[in-house]
Amino acid sequence: MKGFEYFIGPQHLGIPGNFGIIVNVDGDTIVKARANPGYLHRAFEKLMERRLYLSNVSVVCRICVFDPDPQEAAYCMAVEEIAKIEVPERAKWIRTMILEFARISSHLIYLGSLTSALGLYTVMQWALTDRDYILDLLEMITGGRVYHIFMQPGGVRRDLPEGFKEKAKKVLDSLKSRLSDYYNLIFDNNIFVHRTRGVGVLDPEWALSMGVTGPNLRACGYKIDVRKDDPYLAYPELDFEVPVLEDCDMYDRAMLRMKEIEQSIRILEQILDRIPDGSVWKPVPNPINWEVPKGESFVRVESARGEVAYYMVSDGEDKPYRVNVRGPSITHGILVLEKVLEGQRLADISPIVFSLDVCAPSIDR
Amino acid sequence: MSGIGKTSRIKSLWVTYYVTGCGGIELLPVITSRFDAERFGIITSATPRQSDVLVVSGFLTTKTLRRIIRTYEQMPDPKYVVALGACTINGGIYWDSYSTADKLELYIPVDVYIAGCMPRPESIFMGFAHLMAMIKGDKADGWKRYHENYKWYKKNQDKALGNSKKWRVRDV
Amino acid sequence: MYEDLKKDIQGKFPAKFEVIRERRIKVSIDKNSVLPFLSYIKSKGFIHLISISCVDWIKENEFEIVYHLWSYTDEIHIMLKTRISRKKPIFETASEIYPVAQTFEREIHEMFGVDFKGNKRQIPFILEDWDDIPPMRKDFDPLKYAKSHFETEEYTEEVWTKVRKIQKFRGEE
Numbered sequence: 001m002k003g004f005e006y007f008i009g010p011q012h013l014g015i016p017g018n019f020g021i022i023v024n025v026d027g028d029t030i031v032k033a034r035a036n037p038g039y040l041h042r043a044f045e046k047l048m049e050r051r052l053y054l055s056n057v058s059v060v061c062r063i064c065v066f067d068p069d070p071q072e073a074a075y076c077m078a079v080e081e082i083a084k085i086e087v088p089e090r091a092k093w094i095r096t097m098i099l100e101f102a103r104i105s106s107h108l109i110y111l112g113s114l115t116s117a118l119g120l121y122t123v124m125q126w127a128l129t130d131r132d133y134i135l136d137l138l139e140m141i142t143g144g145r146v147y148h149i150f151m152q153p154g155g156v157r158r159d160l161p162e163g164f165k166e167k168a169k170k171v172l173d174s175l176k177s178r179l180s181d182y183y184n185l186i187f188d189n190n191i192f193v194h195r196t197r198g199v200g201v202l203d204p205e206w207a208l209s210m211g212v213t214g215p216n217l218r219a220c221g222y223k224i225d226v227r228k229d230d231p232y233l234a235y236p237e238l239d240f241e242v243p244v245l246e247d248c249d250m251y252d253r254a255m256l257r258m259k260e261i262e263q264s265i266r267i268l269e270q271i272l273d274r275i276p277d278g279s280v281w282k283p284v285p286n287p288i289n290w291e292v293p294k295g296e297s298f299v300r301v302e303s304a305r306g307e308v309a310y311y312m313v314s315d316g317e318d319k320p321y322r323v324n325v326r327g328p329s330i331t332h333g334i335l336v337l338e339k340v341l342e343g344q345r346l347a348d349i350s351p352i353v354f355s356l357d358v359c360a361p362s363i364d365r
Numbered sequence: 366m367s368g369i370g371k372t373s374r375i376k377s378l379w380v381t382y383y384v385t386g387c388g389g390i391e392l393l394p395v396i397t398s399r400f401d402a403e404r405f406g407i408i409t410s411a412t413p414r415q416s417d418v419l420v421v422s423g424f425l426t427t428k429t430l431r432r433i434i435r436t437y438e439q440m441p442d443p444k445y446v447v448a449l450g451a452c453t454i455n456g457g458i459y460w461d462s463y464s465t466a467d468k469l470e471l472y473i474p475v476d477v478y479i480a481g482c483m484p485r486p487e488s489i490f491m492g493f494a495h496l497m498a499m500i501k502g503d504k505a506d507g508w509k510r511y512h513e514n515y516k517w518y519k520k521n522q523d524k525a526l527g528n529s530k531k532w533r534v535r536d537v
Numbered sequence: 538m539y540e541d542l543k544k545d546i547q548g549k550f551p552a553k554f555e556v557i558r559e560r561r562i563k564v565s566i567d568k569n570s571v572l573p574f575l576s577y578i579k580s581k582g583f584i585h586l587i588s589i590s591c592v593d594w595i596k597e598n599e600f601e602i603v604y605h606l607w608s609y610t611d612e613i614h615i616m617l618k619t620r621i622s623r624k625k626p627i628f629e630t631a632s633e634i635y636p637v638a639q640t641f642e643r644e645i646h647e648m649f650g651v652d653f654k655g656n657k658r659q660i661p662f663i664l665e666d667w668d669d670i671p672p673m674r675k676d677f678d679p680l681k682y683a684k685s686h687f688e689t690e691e692y693t694e695e696v697w698t699k700v701r702k703i704q705k706f707r708g709e710e
Contacts, residue, residue, distance in 0.1 A: 010432055013411050018385055018429060038663040040386065043462045046672065046679055050461065059458065065390050109393075128397040146390055146483050150460045203433045211586065211637040229612050230560060298561065298605060298616060300587075310589050311603065326588040350610050361387075364663055428665045456689055461671060463679040464664075467689040525687055527666050 002026065004345075010039055014117055014350030017065070019333070019360035021353070025346060028058075033341040035334045041364040042224030048323045053079060053153065053290060056320070061147050063325060064362040066109055069102040070303035071325075072151045077232065078312040078323075079153040081297040089126070089234075090278040096234040097271050100264045101138060104249040105174075106304035107257045110357060114254060115186060115348045118195055120165035123186060130178065133171050140164060142227065165272055172265055178264065187255060196250035200340055200352045204248060206241045208269045211331035216356060226302035240267050248275035251356040291318050303328065305357045327362030374443075375497045377406040383436060386423020388449040392484045400486040407493065413439045418496075424452040424459055425466045427525065431532045434522060437473050442508050445500075447492060448475045451482045458482070463511040471521040474507035539613070545581075550574055568619045568628070575617075575634050576605070581616060583608040589631075589641040591649050595675040598623045600651060604631070606613050621651070630655040648673040 007345035010018045020036035044063060048056050060075045061068040072096055076343045080087060108131040112124035135145045140161060142148040150157055186192055202212070204220040217224055227235045243259040245252040286291050296313045306328025315321040339357060341349065384392070395402050396409060410416040413436045421433060437446070448469050451457040456467035469475055476499065479492040499505040511518065522527050539562060543554045545566065550573070552566040566574055587605040594601060604617040621628055630653040631638040641661050642653045650671040653659065661667070670677055690696070 010385075010429070011381070011413070011436055012410050013382055017389065020542075038665060039426060039432075040423065041426055041428070041464050041663050043464050043672065043679065044461050047459070047462055050679075062387060062458075066388050125398040128394055132394055145485070182535075209584065209636065224609060229609070251457045298614065307587070309605070310585050311588070311605065313592055322589040322590075322592045324588065330640060331637055335637065460689070461680045461683055462684045467683075468686045468687075471688060484552065521688075 003031065008349060014115060014353070016354060016358065017360040019353075019363075020357065021053055021337075021341075021349065023341070023346075023349070026347050030341050030346065030349070033338045035053060035337055037360065037363045038334065039364070040361045044365045045323055045325065050319065052318055053292060053320065055274055056323075057152060058149050061149060061156060061360075062290075063365060064303070064305075064308075064359050066359060067102055067106040067304050068147055069098050069151075070301045070308050072148070073099060073233070074299050074301040074308050074310045075323075076153050077152045077301070078297050078299045078310045079292065080294040081299065082312065082314050083153070083292045085154055085282060085284070087274050088157055088279050088282060091280045092234045093271055093275045094156050094160070094280065096238075097268065097275075098138070098141075098148070099233075100104075100267050100271075101134055103304045104264050105134050110257055110304075110354075111182070111186070111254070114250075114351065115192070115352045117354050118192065119193065120186070120189070123182070125157065125234060125317050126178075126182070136166055137164075137171055140167070152281070154284050155279075157281070159280050161305055168268070168272060172268060176262075176265055179258070182258065187251075187258075193251065193350070196254070196355075198249055199348060200250045200355060202248040202336070202340065205331055207248070207336070208328070210308075210336055212336060213331075214302070214328055214357075215256050215260065216248075216303075216306070216332065218243065219245045219252045220244050226300050227309055232299075234271070238267055240246055240269055248349065253355050289318065291316060305329065305359055306332065325362075325365055327359065327365070329357075329359045329363050332356050332361070333358040371501055375416070376420050378445075378493070378496075379410040380407060380418045380420055381413045381416040381436065381440070382409040382411060383413075383419070383433075385425075385429055385433065386450070388422030388450070388483060391489070392420070392422060395486045395489055402489070402490075402493075405490075405493070410493055413437075414441065416440060417443075418447060420443050420447045420449060420532045421453060421469060422449040424450070424457065425469060426464050427466060430466055430472060431526055434473060435533075443505075444508050445476045445496060445505055446507055447477045447479065447496060448471060449479050449484060449489070449492075451480060454478060454480070459470060466525055472518065472525070474510045474518075476505045478528055542613075549577065560612060563616045563618070565618045568621055568651070571604075571617070571619050572629060572631065572634070575631055578615065578636060580610075582610045583613075585609060586631075586635040586637055589638060589645065591651065591673075593623075593649065593673070593675050595623070598647065600626055602628065602645075602651075623694060626651040628653055632656055647671065650674070655690045 003024060006023050006025055008021045008023060010020050019038040022034045022036055023030050024032040047059060051059065057072060057075065060071050063071050108127040112127035115123040138148065139145050142150040201362065202220060207217060207220050208222065221244060223242055223244050228242060240263050243256055245256050292314045294314060294316045299310045301308045308324040308328060311324040312320060313322040340352060345351065394400055416444055419437055419440065452459060453469040459465045460467065477492050477496045481488055496505065526532065538556055540585060546552055546554060549571050550566060555563045557686060583606040585607040587607055590603045592601045597618045600623055601620050606615045606617065628651060630642055639656060639658055642656050643659055645651050646653060646659045647662050647664060649673055
């Protein structure tokens with residue numbers, strides 16, 4: 001075939017993280033694309049079979065670097081289902097609060113990266129500064145900015161400190177008042193509209209059959225959300241909506257994430273007003289020598305990028321026998337990306353990869 | 366190097382944009398407006414052929430280490446390497462994995478180590494200030510060590526990464 | 538719970554059906570009836586294949602392949618389990634029925650060594666230039682491989698003496 005072969009490789013300004021794509025180009029149009037993962041392979045599933053159940057929580061949060069809390073929550077829920085442990089109510093509400101904070105911070109990185117790939121560098125400075133105030137709140141509870149290691153099988157580690165509620169309400173109010181600035185700068189901008197309307201379109205029925213989940217599927221017109229279909233933690237008692245949009249191009253995928261930030265702020269205000277009292281941790285029997293009975297379990301959690309699923313098998317010892325992690329990007333980043341890139345232009349590769357929200361560490365694990 | 370050459374090198378260090386691992390998540394707040402790095406003259410550059418510093422941020426898998434060595438050899442002299450995180454010092458949390466190399470010092474020469482998992486943005490600034498003091502005192506000579514001991518570095522690279530003819534001339 | 542689904546499945550296939558809790562069902566089936574079962578269950582509304590996993594039971598000399606299926610209309614999860622032999626691991630592909638299975642089978646081929654007949658894309662996915670046995674099997678020891686290829690620094694008595702001297706000099710006793 002005539003034309004050139006380009007390696008949009010790991011060292012590139014337009015790729016999130018360490019991920020490679022190989023494209024065959026004819027003029028300015030892409031003819032064939034192929035994904036090249038594997039640069040971040042650390043063999044997590046083998047390492048988890050050699051460590052105790054309680055030590056694995058510090059390993060699991062490094063699977064998805066941008067959004068580490070749904071992985072911890074899913075691991076703890078999988079262990080609790082095999083060992084039949086009941087988590088106290090206050091711990092469930094604290095876990096839900098941390099998951100919603102993580103969702104807001106991941107969507108803010110998404111907005112910053114997508115607009116910098118198109119040339120609008122102001123939004124990245126705003127979005128990462130707003131995210132930093134949320135990381136300060138998380139540091140007040142857990143002690144760390146990025147990797148928290150706060151959830152344990154049986155509950156969470158500590159209770160909320162003094163003065164947390166007032167500070168959290170101040171941060172959420174200031175974030176809510178800045179959202180209108182984001183709408184004016186991004187979505188009413190002529191250049192952004194021209195470059196994202198009608199580009200990178202997913203066909204809705206094909207997307208449903210290819211395993212697309214999360215906000216990418218909700219922008220195609222389907223009202224599917226794990227928090228409503230298969231409820232877990234404190235979500236059955238909270239009042240929120242699931243936003244849905246119709247066309248499936250880059251503009252709608254970005255607009256949907258702005259609406260999800262507003263819904264997350266609504267959930268957080270309800271949690272801060274209505275959180276019940278009680279203990280936060282149910283101690284496990286004999287934590288140094290804890291043996292989990294035989295069994296298996298399967299857990300699903302909704303993260304900011306899609307659906308995270310854990311399958312765990314236990315053999316009656318103090319280390320897991322097999323843990324299988326399924327991240328959301330293993331379908332978005334390989335087969336869906338290769339089909340969407342056909343027929344697009346060379347200058348649109350980077351915005352399309354950012355707009356599908358591919359998280360490279362969770363493909364390689 | 367004369368005095369004015371050293372001063373102009375210290376005041377504008379350009380960093381290659383290569384996010385190789387977990388540590389890249391704390392490089393993003395360093396270059397934006399809350400912890401601003403541009404007031405020290407540090408900005409990111411798109412290609413390695415126009416930059417001074419390579420920041421190796423995080424763990425080293427074998428597939429990435431081959432590309433790091435090729436990127437390091439594309440940078441022009443004088444060049445500096447900053448290693449971020451506990452995984453480059455002695456393996457970190459992945460010490461028994463079959464796919465990560467443990468010590469970075471055996472493969473390319475390192476000037477400054479920054480400890481932590483993740484290091485905070487304030488620690489990254491302290492690391493860069495230490496590098497600037499080392500350049501002023503003529504102690505940051507990793508690039509000279511690479512030329513003098515090339516045979517030793519090449520022996521370590523071949524033992525860990527396989528036959529070098531295959532990966533040094535590969536296109537990808 | 539779920540009595541009609543149980544009657545449907547057990548009427549057509551020789552399967553073991555077990556309800557674990559609300560929205561979770563486990564079905565065990567023989568390896569020759571896996572593909573007819575998948576076509577039948579897809580027509581009943583289970584259109585989402587979440588993942589395919591593989592477990593290595595080395596004491597019983599078998600691999601176990603598990604399919605996870607979800608239905609958006611009925612909101613039920615089915616875990617479909619089957620066993621194949623460990624000495625000659627050959628199986629059939631499910632990518633004609635669920636096209637997303639191609640990526641999961643490619644990963645199981647690389648990590649466990651199972652050959653899926655009919656999958657046209659069983660090329661290296663994550664590992665590069667790998668020359669040992671498939672690494673997720675239970676008889677592969679990652680620590681021995683790491684020690685023979687990568688060098689680390691052992692913290693011997695000599696290193697600790699140097700560290701204590703530096704700490705004393707700095708006054709950090």
